Amino acid sequence: MTDSHSLRMSVFAALFAALTAMGAFIAVPIGPVPIVLQNLFVMLAGLLLGPRWGLASVGIYLLAGFCGLPVFAGGQAGIGRLIGPTGGYLIGYLPAVYIIGRMTRGSDHRLLREAGAMVLGTLLLYACGVSWLKVVTGLSWTKALAVGMLPFLIGDALKIAAAIPIARSLRPVMQTEVPAADPMRMETAGRTGSTP
Amino acid sequence: MHMRVAGEPAGVIRMSPISYRLGTGALHALDARFKFVILIVLSLSVVKAGALHLALLACGQIALLSFLGCSFKSLTTELRYLLVLLLLVFLVRAFTMPGEAVFRLYWLSFSRQGAAAGALIAARMLLVVLLGTTLVITTRPAEIKAAVEWFLKPFPGLPAARIGTMFGLLLRLIPLLSVQFAETMDAQRARGVENRINPVYRLTWLAIPFLRRSFSAADRLSIAMEARCYTDDRTGHRLTATRRDWLVLAVGIVYGIFVLAT
Structure with missing residues (x-):
């Protein structure tokens, strides 16, 4: 692993952490529970960055929230949030991103494999989130599942369905090491010539 | 403002x-x-x-x-x-x-x-x-980066300098990304995206260009850092x-x- 590669990957990991923080602010009002885009970006980090840098990205995001910067859902933050009833979902991003990155690494990006990895990652996320919710609030298992998992499943299915084409279209932008090698990238670069 | x-x-x-x-x-x-x-x-x-x-x-x-x-x-x-x-x-x-x-x-x-x-x-x-x-x-952001580095230094095995850099980048990128998001939204509006009723079409043509642009911005950022010989052991704030x-x-x-x- 060259140093240039690791520098590039850490910039991308920071980008994904920033996108995750932004995704926590953007809520799409579909259905009874608004869909927060946080875990879409966590899944994309797993797909596009791989297990190691995906973990780094989620780790930086959690560290920022832990330090009290307003990056969690609705602009919340702090240690209280991490050990509060919904903290399990935040910690659960770590195993989720790792397993998604691990399962899709090296495969030639087959649809079923990616979808399966994301389903497994989401299940891991809920395993952490719901069991922590149960421990903290003392709800019964059925009630904890009804409050902390069932309302979000439709949104998660939509997010998994969206993540695959998004990852497809972003992979060429990510994988070009030489700037002008890819016609797709040149088009993007031309269009955004004046952006900072 | x-x-x-x-x-x-x-x-x-x-x-x-x-x-x-x-x-x-x-x-x-x-x-x-x-x-x-x-x-x-x-x-x-x-x-x-x-x-x-x-x-x-x-x-x-x-x-x-x-x-x-x-x-x-x-x-x-x-x-x-x-x-x-x-x-x-x-x-x-x-x-x-x-x-x-x-x-x-x-x-x-x-x-x-x-x-x-x-x-x-x-x-x-x-x-x-x-x-x-x-x-x-x-x-x-540079001060926050330095503070994070200082706090992480006592822990062995953690690349404190790298984590500090990523932390600073995260803080810098959040406002940049929100500006870019607003720009992309305006650009699509200028192209008459509001005449489209299909929400999937509208979301796709907002999300994909936005993400592409932010990715190429990150790409340019990493090239710029490399061109300036960025290493982990540099004199910070x-x-x-x-x-x-x-x-x-x-x-x-x-x-x-x-x-x-x-």
Whole structure:
């Protein structure tokens, strides 16, 4: 692993952490529970960055929230949030991103494999989130599942369905090491010539 | 909004109030490490604080933020989702907790005890957010990076310098990304995307160009860093603690303990 590669990957990991923080602010009002885009970006980090840098990205995001910067859902933050009833979902991003990155690494990006990895990652996320919710609030298992998992499943299915084409279209932008090698990238670069 | 870049058309740049602002005040001058410690102590004590201290802290925070140039209006637009969430928390508490009923709505009763408890929880959550916002507004990303590095140094096996850099990048990227998001939205609007009824089409043509642009921005950033010979062992921002920093820290900690004890 060259140093240039690791520098590039850490910039991308920071980008994904920033996108995750932004995704926590953007809520799409579909259905009874608004869909927060946080875990879409966590899944994309797993797909596009791989297990190691995906973990780094989620780790930086959690560290920022832990330090009290307003990056969690609705602009919340702090240690209280991490050990509060919904903290399990935040910690659960770590195993989720790792397993998604691990399962899709090296495969030639087959649809079923990616979808399966994301389903497994989401299940891991809920395993952490719901069991922590149960421990903290003392709800019964059925009630904890009804409050902390069932309302979000439709949104998660939509997010998994969206993540695959998004990852497809972003992979060429990510994988070009030489700037002008890819016609797709040149088009993007031309269009955004004046952006900072 | 006073940070709008000269020459940019109005409305294109929607500066997020949650980003660093230039200033020369006492809070800007305070050592970033001390600010972190005070932030953590205060946000811990807020969890246990009663109504009196919450009101005191909240007044102080709001006065401070408006002094720092964060208008009340921009703050409420930025935190609108949080405010809706807090309202929900308040209502759920007020309607579910048993107690003396103020009024009834069908079979639900709005209890006084519930309303008090709900207001307390909502105020605590809001205060923690305001504290974090103040830190971000008054501290340069470079100082935050240096402070994070300093705190992580004692832990063996952690690449402190790299983590600090990524942390600084994260802070810098959040406002950049929100500007880019607004720009992409305006660009699609200029192309008449509002005539499309299909929401999937509209979301796709917002999300994909936005992500592509942010990816190529990150790409250029990494090339620029490499071109400037970025390495992990570079001389960063030097943090220096003065007597005033220690004084503020002591006041912060004593106040935190006082809140926790009463």
